Amino acid sequence: MIGIVGIGAAGGNIADLAFENGIDAVALNFSERDLESLDFVEERLTLIGSEGVGKNRDEAINLMVDKNWEMALKFIKENFSTPSTEIIMVCFSAGGGSGGGIGPMLVDLLAQEMEDKAIVAVPILPDTTEALVHQVNALYVTEELSRQNLCVLPIDNEQVKKKNPNAGKARIFKETNETFVNLISSLPKYTDRHSKHGVLDKKDLRTIFSTKGISAISSAEITKLDEGQADISNEGITEVIKKSWENSIFAPLEMQTIPKAGIIYEGPLDLFTIDSAQLFSSFKGGEPTHLFEGTYEGD
Ligand SMILES: Nc1nc2c(ncn2[C@@H]2O[C@H](COP(=O)(O)OP(=O)(O)OP(=O)(O)O)[C@@H](O)[C@H]2O)c(=O)[nH]1
Ligand SMILES: [Mg+2]
Incomplete structure (x- = not known):
């Protein structure tokens, strides 16, 4: 693809x-x-x-x-x-x-x-x-x-x-x-995988990468088996994702307007809830107008 x-x-x-x-x-x-x-x-x-x-x-x-x-x-x-x-x-x-x-x-x-x-x-x-x-x-x-x-x-x-x-x-x-x-x-x-809980498909990925502006991709590990208890509260997960933006290999984001975003989650389904208002609160323009979510069951 x-x-x-x-x-x-x-x-x-x-x-x-x-x-x-x-x-x-x-x-x-x-x-x-x-x-x-x-x-x-x-x-x-x-x-x-x-x-x-x-x-x-x-x-x-x-x-x-x-x-x-x-x-x-x-x-x-x-x-x-x-x-x-x-x-x-x-x-x-x-x-x-x-x-x-x-x-x-x-x-x-x-x-x-x-x-x-x-x-x-x-x-x-x-x-x-x-x-x-x-x-x-x-x-x-x-x-x-x-x-x-x-x-x-x-x-x-x-x-x-x-x-x-x-x-x-x-x-x-x-x-x-x-x-x-x-x-x-x-x-x-992920775009090829099925999920009962919503997928991020090829068209979504393409839509995101057709958007004019600066983009970034990051990956966040919410739990690590060898690191004991993780904070899996909504706030905890939000923080881990925000930190992954800072630690990415891409140019630091200017926290202005974010028109489109995608979130892929893989893990136990009962663990994940995302409050997008909170997640995107550091952007001046607030939440993206288009948010694509894929939720995949896994370990
Ligand atoms: N991340 C990364 N940066 C690289 C790599 N190779 C070179 N750079 C960076 O690329 C810049 C140098 O450009 P090059 O790609 O070597 O230059 P070029 O496009 O071949 O152009 P000329 O050699 O001038 O004809 C420097 O800023 C390097 O830090 C690489 O494999 N990975
Ligand atoms: Mg060269």
């Missing part, structure tokens, strides 16, 4: 991990060497004109316009035209030249050319210790994306860096990429 397009080094790494985990994924890069370093993803497109644009967004954009548009579009259409792909997530570093240059233009083009799909931009934001060129590229990218009528799911390397200040790049990338791929591979599994 979800397909991944990875652009540049960072996007390619995510596409590779996604493909390893059974998600349809393709990778695009100017750098043949970067593409060769990937282990799993089968469909790869080498863009023409340069072995790498060295963080220079303008160069990537010019090369794309001159030589590569049609080829890139054809490549993505060939791989994702089937109706079973309903959501296409385009992953790219906002700080890189290739990712940051091509990413915003490509999502815009895909949204026009593949109207039957929900196109989601997944820019990866640099952590705050990274070089100025990454930060500047990322500013341009976020500005360009904010002008488009798109759902943006910004991965924020700073979120993982903050929790592990001494960790090296490799570890930050690994944890961020793995968390992202785990989340997006678990979501569609």
